[in-house]
């Protein structure tokens with residue numbers, strides 16, 4: 413005999429006749445059916461109402477327009493409705509054609525509803541089954557529920573209620589298949605609450621344009637060391653990093669744009685550096701190729717990885733210990749009114765200082781000093797911004813003391829795990845896939861936050877660095893009279 417599974421019939425054995433089995437309630441006596449019919453009808457009415465409410469919730473504009481059109485049709489006739497629809501459609505096409513940006517900004521709801529109906533709701537059941545994301549228990553199929561969809565142009569955010577017993581990791585493992593099924597370039601899985609996840613289906617990269625440095629902060633009160641803006645995130649928000657109580661490691665191959673993070677941080681801090689609230693120390697083992705562009709904004713700067721660099725590190729490590737000692741029992745952590753400057757150590761190519769050092773003794777001293785600064789500098793107001801190309805353990809053995817880790821373009825997937833930690837790449841942080849054409853793009857992961865963040869640092873130009881230097885040193889551009897050979901007037905800065 414055929415066996416019913418849900419609403420489907422399983423083929424009977426050969427020669428066996430498939431006999432549909434009638435639902436149990438059809439066998440009930442007539443009077444029982446009569447008695448329970450009001451309950452059944454009420455339940456049916458509630459169910460239909462719930463479906464209508466659900467439809468209005470997910471497609472509010474479509475439902476409103478349809479209801480409006482039906483009412484107008486009844487009130488004014490078919491021709492009026494036809495003319496109005498034509499005008500609206502032509503208007504939308506012209507708007508999209510002439511001002512695509514404002515169209516996609518203002519008509520996001522339209523795009524959302526169209527994409528929800530035509531891509532996600534349309535294929536949801538099939539994709540879930542084929543991707544093995546459904547489950548069966550007691551002959552009943554359980555399916556993840558498609559909830560709210562939000563189309564933002566470059567990505568669609570699709571909220572999903574998982575089925576019971578399911579883990580976000582099961583979705584992460586199928587992210588690539590989901591991206592292909594829903595016509596996206598990639599898919600990231602974010603947990604938004606118990607049993608609920610967001611699928612970010614990405615269609616294009618919003619970080620292809622470079623971001624110039626913003627105007628310099630007008631005064632020191634407008635700079636917050638806990639929220640230093642160094643670029644833009646892919647959602648268009650400011651990319652902020654916290655310097656107080658934080659140690660930052662930036663990893664990226666040559667040309668990944670590490671220096672743009674460095675200068676964006678210094679640019680944002682400029683008023684504080686000028687006012688003496690922030691003191692910069694720098695080590696640039698590449699002979700000053702990077703920090704040598706603004707050497708005089710540093711309290712101290714060394715352009716090699718030899719004894720001078722190690723002496724500077726040891727001096728700072730000593731200060732860390734000393735300041736921590738003076739805080740003991742008096743204050744818990746550095747604040748602006750503690751009177752001492754906040755100290756930021758910038759090391760361009762950390763590996764040169766702590767790993768590629770030929771003198772073993774110097775190497776050990778440098779490692780010990782950097783470890784002291786990074787592990788104990790948190791409370792007494794010492795932060796480190798270390799840039800490195802190679803994240804291997806042999807190069808940076810104490811990666812875990814850096815509380816914010818930034819992965820720029822990397823060579824291999826395994827390096828992403830080394831920088832950002834296990835499991836972060838699976839959540840979408842594919843730093844090894846950052847394009848060579850987008851230097852400055854990075855994935856950042858802060859300790860204590862589950863989700864990594866994708867962003868692009870500001871692009872500092874040579875002129876910006878000249879301005880930075882002049883501002884911090886208090887130089888003013890003086891306009892001098894220019895006398896050409898013929899005695900003509902001119903101007904030069």
Ligand SMILES: Nc1ncnc2c1ncn2[C@@H]1O[C@H](COP(=O)(O)OP(=O)(O)OP(=O)(O)O)[C@@H](O)[C@H]1O
Pocket residue numbers: 622623664665666667668669670671672801850851852853868869870871872
């Ligand atoms: N944020 C950015 N936006 C746009 N372009 C950038 C950005 N940062 C860097 N670039 C471009 O990428 C090039 C390489 O950048 P940069 O020298 O900063 O890389 P790096 O990682 O510091 O390299 P290295 O390890 O050799 O010092 C720069 O010449 C610049 O043109």
